[in-house]
Amino acid sequence: MNSTPSNGVPILRLGDVLVTGLLNELDDKSAVAFTEELTARITSDHARGVLIDISRLEIIDSFVARTLMELTTMARLLGARVIVAGMRPPVAITLVELGLQLTGVETALNAEQGMAALGWHQTPSPPEGVLRDTRQ
Amino acid sequence: MTHASDVGTASRSGPPAIDDGFRTAPAVHEVRNEEDLLVVRHAVRAATLRAGFSIVDQTRVVTAASELARNAYVHGGGGTLAIEHLARTGAAGLRLTVADEGPGIPDLSAALTDGFTTGAGLGHGLGGARRLMDEFDIDTAAGDGTTVTVTRWAVR
Numbered sequence: 672m673n674s675t676p677s678n679g680v681p682i683l684r685l686g687d688v689l690v691t692g693l694l695n696e697l698d699d700k701s702a703v704a705f706t707e708e709l710t711a712r713i714t715s716d717h718a719r720g721v722l723i724d725i726s727r728l729e730i731i732d733s734f735v736a737r738t739l740m741e742l743t744t745m746a747r748l749l750g751a752r753v754i755v756a757g758m759r760p761p762v763a764i765t766l767v768e769l770g771l772q773l774t775g776v777e778t779a780l781n782a783e784q785g786m787a788a789l790g791w792h793q794t795p796s797p798p799e800g801v802l803r804d805t806r807q
Numbered sequence: 808m809t810h811a812s813d814v815g816t817a818s819r820s821g822p823p824a825i826d827d828g829f830r831t832a833p834a835v836h837e838v839r840n841e842e843d844l845l846v847v848r849h850a851v852r853a854a855t856l857r858a859g860f861s862i863v864d865q866t867r868v869v870t871a872a873s874e875l876a877r878n879a880y881v882h883g884g885g886g887t888l889a890i891e892h893l894a895r896t897g898a899a900g901l902r903l904t905v906a907d908e909g910p911g912i913p914d915l916s917a918a919l920t921d922g923f924t925t926g927a928g929l930g931h932g933l934g935g936a937r938r939l940m941d942e943f944d945i946d947t948a949a950g951d952g953t954t955v956t957v958t959r960w961a962v963r
Contacts, residue, residue, distance in 0.1 A: 698841040729852070730866055732873040733932055761866035769870065769935035770921045 682709060684716050688789050689751075690782075692724035693735070702738045709742065713751045720789035721746050724782045726757030736771045743776045753777065756785035809915040812944040813937070833889035833904065838876045840885075847876045847888050851903065854890045858899040860961045868901060868959050871939040874932040875905040875955050883907025883953055893958065900960045908952040915947060 679701075682691040689712055697705075713721065723742070728735065743753040756779040766773065779785035834854075836847045851872040855865040872888065879886035886907030893900035912918045919934045933955075937943040940957035947953040 696845055698845065700841065730848070730870045730873060732870050732877070733935065734873075734877060759866075761863040764863055765866045765870045765939065768867065768938050769874075770938070771935070 682712050684712075684718070685786075685791065687716075687718055688720040688722060688786065688791060689713065689716060689718045690722045690724070690786075692727060694727050695729050697735055697738065699734075702734070706738065706742055706745065710745050710749060713746055713749045718751050721751050721753045722782060722785045722789060723753060723755050724757050724785075725755055725762075726759065726781070728759070728762060731758075731762050731766055731771075733769065733771060736766065736769075736773060739773060739776055752789065754779050754785040754788055756780070756782045809912070809947050810945065811915055811919065813942070833891040833902075835887050835889045838879050838886050838888055838905070838907075840880070844873065844876050844880060848873055851888075851890060851901075854892065854901055858892060858901050858961060860899075860901070860959070864959060864961055867939040868903070871936040871957055871959075872903055872905075874936045875903065875957070878932050878955075879905050879907040879909070879953070882912075883909030886952075893960075895960075898960045898962050900958055902956065902958040904954065904956045906952065906954040911949045911951055911953055912945075912947040913949060915945065 679694050679696075680692045682689050684690075689709070691709065693705075709721065712718065723739070725731070725739075731739075739755055743755075746753045754777050755773070758778060777788075779788055834850065836850055837843055838847060848869055852865065852869050855868050860868065876888050879888070884907065886905060886909070889904040889906075891902040891904070893902055919937065921934050933945075936955070936957060940959045942956075942958040944956040945953065
């Protein structure tokens, strides 16, 4: 598999959560590649949650909306919960006027709140088996 | 030839566009491939900035441009997008004309209905673009392509 991030944004793993994002220049080809890469990583990394930061997106048109909805459904079929975080206010206004509600897509105000919803807090507790410095 | 228009129906449209103080020659961009879609978006974004649009209006116009350009590329087999700066008393405007030489839209009222799609999209492109702009005009004929003209005014 190609290890270069198709979308220009790496997919990081934090415990059982994958963290990634979308950039503005999403075209058909990179959307398909991103979808394939993310679903493959959910499986290989046994991810239970996915955070997609969209704070860089200046617009969401129906194409990007469809990509997000499909990604969310695919991830759910693989047992992972997706949270889309950081939508800009003008993007939210425009999406509603377009008639798109991103049905089925869970959102959070920002990445931090999204991670909290996925079970990550400011004092993270890694899953069993992860070495941790417990010195006080 | 089928035609649909709702020029000036929105309350925010203000006076009709016929009293334009000045016009600049439209800048025409090709919409032939995926990269063109991004180039066109950047060009429209730059034009909204130049016209002094608010961030929400910028987002509306760029989103509408993206929908229409993608329609022309996917359904029309490619086309052009022209950007025109308009001005009238108290307002700057931006007019986008998206034209393709594709098969045309056989059932225009269906195509303007949310959720209607013949492609892989969500079926909100045309109706959505109509709602995002102040003025909307479409001409289409079977085998003779489609031209969509949309305008948004920014009240100063």
